[in-house]
Amino acid sequence: MSSLMKVVGTLFLILITIVVVTPFLWMVITSLQPDSAAVLSRPFHIPFPPSFSNYAKAMLVEPFGIYAVNSVVTAVAATFLQLITAILAAYAFTYLHFPGKNVIFLLVLAVLMMPTQVAIIPLYSIIARLGWLDTFKALIIPFAADAYGIFLVKQHFQSIPKDYVEAAKIEGAGHVRIAFMIMTHLAKPSLIAYAIMAFKWRWNDYFWVLIMTSSVNRRTLPVGIVMMKEVSDGGTQWHLLMAATLVVLAPMIIIYLSMQRYFTQDYLKGGVKG
Amino acid sequence: MRKGQLKKKYNRQEVITAFLFLLPMFSIFIVFKYVPLLDNIRISFTNWNLFSSTSKFIGLQNYINIFTSDMFWQVLGNTFFYTFWSTIISLGLGFLMAMALSHRKSKGANILRTLFFIPNITTASAVAILWMWIFDPDFGLSGQLFNLIGWESPRWLLTPGYAKWIIISLSVWRSIGYIMLIYTSGLSSISEEIYEAARIDGASTVQQVTRITIPLLAPTTYFLLLTTFIQAMQVFDIVAVMTGGGPYNSTNVINLYIYQTAFARFRAGSAAALSVILFLLLLMFTIVQRKVSQQRGKDYV
Numbered sequence: 161m162s163s164l165m166k167v168v169g170t171l172f173l174i175l176i177t178i179v180v181v182t183p184f185l186w187m188v189i190t191s192l193q194p195d196s197a198a199v200l201s202r203p204f205h206i207p208f209p210p211s212f213s214n215y216a217k218a219m220l221v222e223p224f225g226i227y228a229v230n231s232v233v234t235a236v237a238a239t240f241l242q243l244i245t246a247i248l249a250a251y252a253f254t255y256l257h258f259p260g261k262n263v264i265f266l267l268v269l270a271v272l273m274m275p276t277q278v279a280i281i282p283l284y285s286i287i288a289r290l291g292w293l294d295t296f297k298a299l300i301i302p303f304a305a306d307a308y309g310i311f312l313v314k315q316h317f318q319s320i321p322k323d324y325v326e327a328a329k330i331e332g333a334g335h336v337r338i339a340f341m342i343m344t345h346l347a348k349p350s351l352i353a354y355a356i357m358a359f360k361w362r363w364n365d366y367f368w369v370l371i372m373t374s375s376v377n378r379r380t381l382p383v384g385i386v387m388m389k390e391v392s393d394g395g396t397q398w399h400l401l402m403a404a405t406l407v408v409l410a411p412m413i414i415i416y417l418s419m420q421r422y423f424t425q426d427y428l429k430g431g432v433k434g
Numbered sequence: 435m436r437k438g439q440l441k442k443k444y445n446r447q448e449v450i451t452a453f454l455f456l457l458p459m460f461s462i463f464i465v466f467k468y469v470p471l472l473d474n475i476r477i478s479f480t481n482w483n484l485f486s487s488t489s490k491f492i493g494l495q496n497y498i499n500i501f502t503s504d505m506f507w508q509v510l511g512n513t514f515f516y517t518f519w520s521t522i523i524s525l526g527l528g529f530l531m532a533m534a535l536s537h538r539k540s541k542g543a544n545i546l547r548t549l550f551f552i553p554n555i556t557t558a559s560a561v562a563i564l565w566m567w568i569f570d571p572d573f574g575l576s577g578q579l580f581n582l583i584g585w586e587s588p589r590w591l592l593t594p595g596y597a598k599w600i601i602i603s604l605s606v607w608r609s610i611g612y613i614m615l616i617y618t619s620g621l622s623s624i625s626e627e628i629y630e631a632a633r634i635d636g637a638s639t640v641q642q643v644t645r646i647t648i649p650l651l652a653p654t655t656y657f658l659l660l661t662t663f664i665q666a667m668q669v670f671d672i673v674a675v676m677t678g679g680g681p682y683n684s685t686n687v688i689n690l691y692i693y694q695t696a697f698a699r700f701r702a703g704s705a706a707a708l709s710v711i712l713f714l715l716l717l718m719f720t721i722v723q724r725k726v727s728q729q730r731g732k733d734y735v
Contacts, residue, residue, distance in 0.1 A: 169534035200573045245459045252455035278713040279470035281706045305462035335451050366559040366671040382559040408560040
């Protein structure tokens, strides 16, 4: 590439970096201000000493702590169940012979074309009839299986030589043991990658939680943070709200930075949802 | 190699195991995917109000009401406006970012790739609140910056002409990193020899991009175009949080309209009909995507 193009490219990258970073910086600076008055009077002034205590304060503002616990519990539970159902189904599709396999797999692929939003009214009535409105069950069980996960895990299982399974069978291992001990071990990277994605979908979900829960004790962070903003309207405590926003965003950012090698493009290609 | 065995009857034990292995997944899909989708079509032909135990079959009345209401066409127009512009801008910027970073193997370039992807994993509703604070005309970043030059900041989210672009800007901010990443992997699959040959033939840098890079990236572009488009059609969180569809419905989109119709106005029948329309639109684009992917022989999901 010519040197002129290189200069233009560098300038462009600087511009994009500013656009990407500024919102985060603005959030962090605001979240470190000592009080609302400082937020309004000297907003660009990086506060010294920075008020890290805002993060603790935000967590203590009722009921932010409850939202955080609910988020962790529901996201971890749904991710765990999704992994189990995906391993079981992928194993059956890859290694077991049964009638109607192709048709059944097509039914799984069809689910990929059915986003939750397009059937939210009957879903609401089903959850209501089950008596699950405003319970953790409503936030976990419907997400205990995911077509995309089954598809991904199946693809990875297919790439593992069948000899492993045959050898295990000869050794006398049952299907459950092969699926959960041997296959899980061999497919570890893709299972971790998928688990991160599943966790992200649940951690970031707003729509479903908004509709299926109504009490403070069942709401999760994405809905909770919006409630926090609405409640305080008029006299928004921006320094606390930004501290809370940072607390909501931090876990996924930490997971991403520490497990970046699992964010390979193969997995990302299907990961546009959520 | 297992052909002979396949011809034989199935092993009973194995079929039972397969059934048990597929049961958890299928129970979930039946209750929370297949049944709701079909039930939604039934509800769309009724005047159900979300709570009553009875509802009346009213045929196509909900659909007639929708197609004759100005509101629906406005909301559909808004949805396509948002979808079109956020897709085009994200793809354009993502492509340029991938191009600008290609051939740069320094540590700095890797840090930038990592950094640019971070917005993609953020919680939409939380960054929507951050966006409101940035564009707050009184004390937010916008208010402060305009204050510095002695002007008054526009009321971004209360002005119909601006509000939709603020929403699009957040969508673009969240998606460019993802698009850059997919384009980066597309770029890395183009062999350096092709460029070498073009240079020997005297092709300029611009010609190399327009004649080689862009055509060879076409499958990636089709994939990104359609998936981003389908994704954007379903936008809800950022609009619901930032504007709630306002001002004057100028930012109302179809998913939010469905939500309002069902859960604020309790017209579940009408909302179900809107959902059917959205589903058919999404299905249409998904089928196009599959067709294109198959023709191009790509293994995209």
